[in-house]
Amino acid sequence: MSDTPQPSITTRSLNLWYAKFQALIDVSADIKHGLITSLIGPSGCGKTTLLRCFNRVNERYGYVTTTGEIKLLGKNIYDPDVSLVELRKTVGMVFQRPNPLPISVYENVVFGLRIHHERSQLTRAMLDEAVEKALTEVGLWDDLKDRLNARATSLQLEQQQKLCIARLLPLKPEIILMDEPCSALDVEGTRGIEELMFALKGRYTLVVVTHNMSQARRASDECIFMLLGRIIEHSRTEDLFLTPKHPKTAEYIEGRYG
Amino acid sequence: MSDGTNQRFTETPLVRRKQREERFAQWLFFAMSAAMIVPLLLIVGYLVQRAWPSLSLGFIIDVPVRGMKEGGIWPAFIGTIYLVVLSLAVSAPIGILAAVYLNEYARDNWFNRLINLAVINLAGVPSIVHALFGLGAFVYAARFGYSILSASLTLAIMTLPVIIASTREALASVPRSFREACWNVGATRWQTIKAVVLPNSISGILTGVILQVSRAAGETAPIMFTGAVFFKAVQKGDLFPYNFNEQCMALSMHLYTLSTQVPGVKESIPFATAVVLLGLVLAVNAAAITLRVWLRNRKKW
Structure with a gap:
């Protein structure tokens, strides 16, 4: 196992209920460090719920009960000494609809820095540098360097989604969770985001929920197939698509249901 | 690691x-x-x-005795109900239908925006101004005299702008996509309003209307100038003591009279009148909230 990277997310017998409905059943998975792992499966199978467990957003809703263990980078995130603030700083999330804040591009990128630092710690030079670095990393710098004061909501959708990713980067996250990041985008936009995912992998662990089978196939290293709250199959993407072990997986990827 | x-x-x-x-x-x-x-x-x-x-049920249905120093408040209680019901019977249909027109039919041009601005500003006009308008318009010009009719119409004019504003807000909160879905199967505007817009905004509209009940019941100035009277002899518990062309007593006015104009009133009576007025408003609001909860539970989004 020397060539396989260390897992950065580990779950053990994770169960989750929305009130009486059990959305996750005995989920145990090791998501490897620095790879793109995609979560696929039909609607309502628990992909998004699982994704949202990793930065504990689910528990904002009072009726959610969780049992089991989730370890991120070796630390159980349900330990009492875990600070939600620090956890969410390390685990960034990108949503289905781009959700830039209705402020300037510049302020969107430095928003996290401003939240997590004392005002006196931040100099203009630091902020400028962070903006340039983050926007360069997501490939927006050349397009937007002259429009940093433009309203973020006035950008094209693809740019907005990239900006939402850039907004996470100054906080130096380790894990980026993406919930159908391309479903609001057209083909060009999707390609742009996928190229960005490739560029980000290695430094960050990416977990991507997608409904798009070919996207999972193109743009991920490992694939987790879920059905009715359980993990059915988890393997390298090529293996899962070429030689699925479980008949349900085979039917799903051939498009017989879903 | x-x-x-x-x-x-x-x-x-x-x-x-x-x-x-x-x-x-x-x-x-x-x-x-x-x-x-x-x-x-x-x-x-x-x-x-x-x-x-x-405080007792008897206090509500009794008439005042010995120069209003003792007894109950029935004439004022039933008078307030007359005024509130009649004024809302006038202002609610006009306000709601006008709001529907302004929100669903009227084009968004400078005139419409001007009307909108006027409505919002009218809602902030002090009640004494409405009172004087009512006096001039209904009592003298329309020759309704000092009467329940004049007072109710004055209250209606006073509550109308707020009803229009709150109804427009409720209508605007219905997502545009619902209307588009309707138009795209070929529904006319009226069919759309009937089938989609009103059912989904009715709880907000009702809330706006019913909040005006408390305002109509509580205002003193408009009715004092147009139709409320110091004292009126009425049978105990009589449900229909007034004609619309007569003056009536009202709780808010009665409270004012008891506490400032009549010497030697039994000490607890003004307080009890105030509690009845509060209780009446509270009862109406509670009914409104119940209705709204029931309507919202039927709402599917």
Whole structure:
């Protein structure tokens, strides 16, 4: 196992209920460090719920009960000494609809820095540098360097989604969770985001929920197939698509249901 | 993965400071809510305590006796109900239908925006101005005289702008996509309004209308100028004591008279009148909230 990277997310017998409905059943998975792992499966199978467990957003809703263990980078995130603030700083999330804040591009990128630092710690030079670095990393710098004061909501959708990713980067996250990041985008936009995912992998662990089978196939290293709250199959993407072990997986990827 | 990893996600001093701020902010917001609620409860509690000796069902259905120094408040109670029901019977249909026109049919041009501005400003006009308008328009110009009709119409004019504004808001909160879905199967505007817009905004509309009940019941100036009277002889418990062209008594006016114009009133009677007025408003609002909860439970989005 020397060539396989260390897992950065580990779950053990994770169960989750929305009130009486059990959305996750005995989920145990090791998501490897620095790879793109995609979560696929039909609607309502628990992909998004699982994704949202990793930065504990689910528990904002009072009726959610969780049992089991989730370890991120070796630390159980349900330990009492875990600070939600620090956890969410390390685990960034990108949503289905781009959700830039209705402020300037510049302020969107430095928003996290401003939240997590004392005002006196931040100099203009630091902020400028962070903006340039983050926007360069997501490939927006050349397009937007002259429009940093433009309203973020006035950008094209693809740019907005990239900006939402850039907004996470100054906080130096380790894990980026993406919930159908391309479903609001057209083909060009999707390609742009996928190229960005490739560029980000290695430094960050990416977990991507997608409904798009070919996207999972193109743009991920490992694939987790879920059905009715359980993990059915988890393997390298090529293996899962070429030689699925479980008949349900085979039917799903051939498009017989879903 | 060394031992250091177990220190991941733990609090830093900055996080602890932010959490202190968070607790302070939460406490501050709570304190402000308390500062809002406590005086209200104290007022109501004080009123009920002072009113206690007089409070009974008999107090409501009795007529005042011995120059209003003793007895009940029936003429004023039924008068207030007359005024409120009649004024809302006029202002609710006009207000709601006008709001539907303004929101669903009228083009968004400068004229429409001007009307909107006028409506919002009318809602802020002091009630004494409405009173004088009612006096001039209904009592003298329309020759309704000092009567329930004049007073109700004045109250209707006063509540109309607020009803229009709140109804427009309720209509605007219905998502545009619902209307588009309707138009795209070939529904006319009226069919769309009937099938989709009104059913989904009815709870907001009703809330706006019913909040005006308390305003109509509580205002003194408009009815004092147009149709409320100091004293009117009425049978105990008579449900239809007034004609629309007569003057009537009203709770708010009665409270004012008892506490400033009549010497030697039994001490608890003004307080009891105030409690009945509050209770009436509270009962109407409670009914409105119940209705709204019921309507909202049927709402599927």
